[in-house]
Amino acid sequence: MSDEVRVGVLSLHNSKETKAICNAVADLGHRPRWLRAENLALTATAGGADLLPDVDVVVNRLLLPSTERPLTALGLVSAVAAGTPVVNPAEAVATATHKFAAAAHLAEAGHPVPATALRIGANRIEELAVPADEADRDPPAFSLATSAGTRVFKHPVGTHGDATRLLNPGGDAPQLRSEAQGLIQELVETPADGHEDVRVYVVGGEVIGAMRRHAPDDDWRTNVARGGRVRAATEALPDEVLELARDATDTLGLDVAGVDIIEGVDGWYVLEVNVTAGFKGFFDATGISPAPHIAKLAIERAGGVVEPERVAELATRLDDSVPACKPDLDRSPEPEQAVIGYTEEVRIAGNDGAKTVVAKADTGATRTSIDLELAGEVGAGPILDTKEVKGGDDSSPRPIVPVDVRIGDYTHQLEVNVRDRSHLSHDVLLGRDVLEHYSVRVRHGVADDTKEDSYYAREQPNE
Template identity: 50%
Template sequence: MTEASDAGSSTGTDDTPPVRVGVLSFHNSKETKAICNAVRALGHEPVWLREENARSWIGAGSLCFDPDVDIVANRLLTTKAAQPLDDLGIATMYVASCPVLNPPAVAVRAMHKYGSAATLAAAGVPVPDAYIAFTHRTINEGNRLTGEKAVHKSAIGTHGARMSIVSAADVVSPHIDRRRAFLQEFIDTGTERPFDVRAYVVGDRVVGAMKRYAPADEWRTNVAVGGEVEDFTADLPEEAARLSREAADVLDLDYAGVDLLCRDGAWYVLEVNVTAGFKGLFEATGISPAPHIARLAIERAGGRVDPDRVTALSTVLDDSVPACKPSLTPEPEGPLTIGYTERVTVSAGRQSAAVIAKSDTGAQRTSIDFDIAAEIGAGPIVDTVYVKSGSRTGRQKRPLVEIDVKVGDRWQTVTASLENRSHMNYPVLLGRDLLDGYHVDVTKRASEE
C-alpha cells in the first residue's frame, strides 16, 4: 500500500463513530477495491458486499442484513451481469433499509443509453439526435435522422463494443448481440484526430476530466479499444463542466462518468456511465475518484472526513485487495485432502446432482458429461477450447460452461469443458483448476454404492 493510503484509523473523526460503508459489487474491479481502501484510509469501516458474505432475512416484520451497514455504494456492473434484474433486485432490498448511492431505480434509467438520452433531452440538456425502433422494417424505413452518418450502438453496453458508423442508406438491425440497438447522430468535431471528453462527477462537482483520443484507424475513443488519454481537468470549459453536473443531476446519479463532444463551440452529452472506470482517468489526470465517492458515502450517512485527507488520497489509485474482501470459503483448520475418486455435488442454477468424480492432476481443466450438464442446467457456453484426448488422436474442440462443484463443505466455481463421458466410468473429471489447494490421496476412493 502506498504512503498516501496507508494512514487512517478504524474510528471516525471528532468523536463520531465510524460509518460502515457497504460497497455492493460482485466483481473484482479495481474501482471497488479502491473505494473500499479509501473508506478505510479515511478512518471508517468498509464492507465489501459480495455473494460470498451478503445475506438478508425478514422475521417478525423486521428486515435484517448480515453484514449490516449504514450506507451502500452501488457498484454492480449490470451491463455485464448474466441476470442484471436479479442483481438490481438485491440492490433494491438495501434501499428499503439504508441510503444507497446510485440506487437501482436510478441505475436502470441511466444504464439504458437511449432512455437516459430521452430523459436528458426532456430536461433541456443538449444531446445528439437519435432514433430507436424495434423491428427491421421500422428502424430502416422510419429513420428520422437527417445527417449522412450515424452511430449504430447497443442501448445497453460498455467499452464501445459492437458500435459502428453507418450511412443513411445502410440497412441496420434493431438489435446488437441480442440487445436493443438505436441510431445516434454522428457528431464530427472537425479535428484531425477524433476525441471526446470524459468528466467524472461525484456529488455536485467534477473531480477530474480527460480527453480521450481514438487510436490510429479507429473512431472510437474508449480506453478499452486503445484510446489515448490526456488531462483536461484544468482546461475543461465551464459550459462542459456545467453540463456534466446537470446531466448527473437530471439522472439523479450520485457519481458518474459523463462523455461529451464539442462541435462548432457547442457541447453535447453523449452518454452518462453509472459504473465508469477509474484507470484511464487516473492515468490522464493523476486523480482517483475513489476517495471522493468514499467521502460522499460517509457524509451521506452522517459521518465526517478530513477534506485535506480526501485530496491527498485522490493522488493515489490504491486498487490493492482490501482486507474487507470476504473469502469464498472459510479457511480450513487443516490440509484439505481429496481422494482419487470423490463424491461431489455439481450445480449450475437449475438443480444439483450428486456424482462420483475422478481426480486427475494431469488435466488442466475440470470436465463434465453432456447429460449431467443438461440435468443441472449448465450454460450458456462461455467459450470453447481445444484439448488433447487420451482416448483419441489429435485435439478436440469443446465448449466451456461455468458450474459449481461442492467437495465436502467447500463450494468452488470452475469453467468446465463439456464432453461425452458416457463411455467412461466417471461423469465428472476434476482438473487442476479445482484441485489446486488440495492434497490428492490416490489410495482414497469414494464408495460407489
C-alpha cells in the same frame, strides 16, 4: 451510531476503482467493507430486511454493461437499498445505463443531446437507413433517414465503445435479432479536427475535474480503453459545460457519474452519462483521484464526518492496491479436510437442480468431466466454449459448461467438459481444476464403491 462509519462497496468483480474506494475510506479513518459474493448475505423477515456484513451505507459499483444478468444485478442493488442508504441507487443506474433511456430523460428535461432514434428488430432499424422520400410507408414522426451526414449505431447497453460503429450515408444498419434494440444517432459535427470529447466527473453534485479525450489515429472512438489520449480540461472549460454535467447527473438521479460531453458547431451536447466511470485515465489527465471524493460522499451520507483537507490530500494519489478488507476468495478446504479418496461422493449442481453421484479422481486430467445425461438432468449450461480433448488415441471436441461441484462442505465453481460416459464406471471425473485443493489417497474410496484397485489401473487418464 459510533463515530466510525461502516462503508460497504458493492462490487462482485476485481475492480481497481473498488480497491481505490475501499482504501480511501480506510485512509479517511472509517471502516470499508468490500461486499462480494463470498461475504454478502441478505435476509428479509417479519422484522425487516437485514444485510451482512453490517454496514451504514453502500457505494454501488456493479458493472451492469458487463453483467450477464443486469436485471438480477439491479434487483440486488434495490434489495440492499431496502434497509441501507445507497450511493447510485438502482432506478437511476437503470436509466443511465440504457443509452436511449438516458437520452430521452435528458432531452425531456431540456438538456441538449444528439438526435437519436431507437427501434426494435432488423426491419425497424432499417427504416432509419431508407430516405424518407423512398420509403413505402409514411415516415416516422422522427427519422434520421433524412440526414445526409454520418451517423452512429449503438446497442442500448454497452461499454468501452463495444459494438459501436459509424454508418456512412446510404450505409446499412447492423443486423439485429427480432427483439434486440438498436440506436442510431447523429454524429455531432465538431469545430476541431479529429474526434474528441470531454468527460466531466461529478460526485455529490460537485465537479471534481474534467479531461479531454482524443481518439487514437486509427479510430474515431475516444474511449481510454481503446487507446484514447487524455489531457486535463477543468480550468479551460466554460462554466456552462460544468453546469451541464451537474444538471445531467442530477436529472438522472445519480450521485456519482462521468458525463461525456461533446462540442458541436452549434453548442455542447451530452453524449452519455457513465455510472461506473474509470479512475485511471481521469487521474492520468487531471492528477485527481475520484476515490476519496466518493468515499467522503458515502461517509457523510451515513452521518459521518470527513476533513476536506484530508480528502484533497488523498486525491493527489490513486491507491488501487489490494485493500485489507477484501474478502478471502479462496474457499479451499482446511488441511485436515483436504483429503479425498480415488472415488468420492460429490454433488453436481446446474440451472435446473442438483444430483449426488460418486466421482472418480484423476490427477492426469486437466479439467473435470461430467456425463452428457447428468449434464442434462441438472441443466448444466450455457455452453461457454468447445475444446479438443485427447484420450488415448482419440481426440474429440467437447462442450465446456459451468457447474457447481460440492465436495464435503466446500463448493467449487468449475467449467467442465461434457461427454458420453455411459460406457465408463463413473459419471464424473474430477480433474486437476478441483484436485489442486486436495490430496488424493488412491487406495481409499466411498463405502459403496466395490472397486478396490487404484484408479490408475481402472481407466485411462484424460478420459
